[in-house]
Amino acid sequence: MVFNYELLLKKDHINFAKDAVGDNKETLTFFIDNYIGTQYLDRYYASNLGYTHNKNIIKITSFDNTLEDEIFIRELFHKLDKIIDLDFIEMSHNNGSLLDIYSISYSSNFTENTVGMSIKQETSMGKWFDVLWLSTSENNLNSFDKNTIIHEVGHSIGLSHPNDDASDQRWTTEDTIMSYNKGENGWDYWFSDDDIYALKKIWGRENDEGVMSFNKNFDEYKFYKSNDEHYSIKTKIGKENITDIKNLIFVDKTINVEKDIEGVFDQITGVEDITGKMFRLYNAAFGRFPDAEGLKYWITMNQTKENTYRQTCSSFIISNEFISKYGDLVSNQLYINTLYSNILEREADKDGFQYWLSQLDLGVESRGEVLMGFSESIENIGLSREVLGFI
Ligand SMILES: [Ca+2]
Ligand SMILES: [Ca+2]
Ligand SMILES: [Ca+2]
Known part of the structure; x- marks a missing residue:
């Protein structure tokens, strides 16, 4: 069976991630904690009893926040930012940030086999994620830890485990970073092509500056006009709206939507x-x-x-x-x-x-x-x- 990005899309989880960012918004603020020592985190959640706030309920200890960790996390957001329409901004504190990332050596809510956690937090004011990742080696950031970071960030931007089962033996981290199984060449530590399709499906392809980029030649794509004068391009993730886009960049050429797409449809x-x-x-x-x-x-x-x-x-x-x-x-x-x-x-x-x-x-x-x-x-x-x- 071939892996399909749709296995990573679960409506409730996507909705939570989208609510965190907010309606019609596309900026996700993140904070990288570099505190060394012990600190306590609160839990905030909603249930049919209303909003609950458990103060100091999670005890975490960090021993080795290295600059290498921080650089890896920053670069991951920088790289992803260019691909999906969601944009990332780093904050220097966790007051109001939407994704707080803690490197830990111990967490009171981890079981023996837990290496990472993406915690959904919610108050009447809004939603956000706290990400805990276990640093397993003291002086360097190994591929396993990098994998944990990307996996937990993946959760926080809307990805679920494949079919809600991360242990499914059919898949490895080569198919999706959301798998718990080691890939043939070791632990992968970037989103797979299918992960990226899923993220594009959730957040859209980056279209800032009126430009969208595609990874095949122009001739490989079909274009559509709708009966209400909207234009779209058909890709792996379905029809993507290009109505208000200026240029489309393909591997072999750049196309002007008004001249080259609308200019064709207008003749029909x-x-x-x-x-x-x-x-x-x-x-x-x-x-x-x-x-x-x-x-x-x-x-x-x-x-x-x-x-x-x-x-x-x-x-x-x-x-x-x-x-x-x-x-x-x-x-x-x-x-x-x-x-x-x-x-x-x-x-x-x-x-x-x-x-x-x-x-x-x-x-x-x-x-x-x-x-x-x-x-x-x-x-x-x-x-x-x-x-x-x-x-
Ligand atoms: Ca972006
Ligand atoms: Ca954007
Ligand atoms: Ca945009």
């Missing part, structure tokens, strides 16, 4: 007219979102009757971009399978596959005609209705 006047057909042809032939200028050129060529739609298809099919996408020497079988996955985004059904294969094998239709057939199939027109916001 209907799903079934030539503008909708041309939009679909870009995806069918090239497997990508159209570029605004190219789309405009071909729509104009068709509207002025300089080109028919069929001629346009032929031009697309002999282009280098088409050949590099499909290859010019592939078998009819592979060609048809590629059309299914590129255009309809699914595997071929048996009857459909046989039909198209015999059309090609018997020479009833050319590859170009089959491409047109896929692009203008009822199924693909239906798909494009959702993409174009005509629903």
Whole structure:
């Protein structure tokens, strides 16, 4: 079984973390305690009896707060800040901070096997987390301790154990930092890709300065317009809103939302007219979102009757971009399978596959005609209705 980030998302826990930050806010203040010696922490919680405050209920002792610990914690927030929309600000005291981090050598509420704890605190004034992590070696910060820190910080920003079971033998810290099982290469001490997906799902991708970054090439993504004029990009975590974003940075290029995304959708006047057909042809032939200028050129060529739609298809099919996408020497079988996955985004059904294969094998239709057939199939027109916001 492949790990899925959704296993880390539990609604109640996420809601607590979001309540701590506050409605429509995206700043989480943190405090790194460096007190050496013994101190007492209070517990604050809510129940159906109201709010309870247990003063000095947790006794903690710290023996070795090193600068290395503090630097590691600061860097973790610094690194995470750039990835998710939640922003982190360090405070020099714990009065009002939302995440207080204590390095300890002893805590009265730890059992024998406890190495860390993310404690939910709540008063009528608000919610916050106290994080305790056990420092297991006196003079350096080992990978196990780093793992504990990231794990407990993970809890405090909304992550749960995978399916609420951190010991599940199917996963290790390589799959998720929220596992208790050691990874193949030792204790991991950064969030896994799935952890990051989960965090992006909770807090959103960093979008400050009107910029969002993505870790694949532009052509790998699909874009959507909704019927209320909102725009989104489809990623691993679903549709992400890009309506008010200025630029999207991909591995291969930077895209301007107004010019390159809205500028394409604005040209589409209907799903079934030539503008909708041309939009679909870009995806069918090239497997990508159209570029605004190219789309405009071909729509104009068709509207002025300089080109028919069929001629346009032929031009697309002999282009280098088409050949590099499909290859010019592939078998009819592979060609048809590629059309299914590129255009309809699914595997071929048996009857459909046989039909198209015999059309090609018997020479009833050319590859170009089959491409047109896929692009203008009822199924693909239906798909494009959702993409174009005509629903
Ligand atoms: Ca941020
Ligand atoms: Ca932000
Ligand atoms: Ca923001």
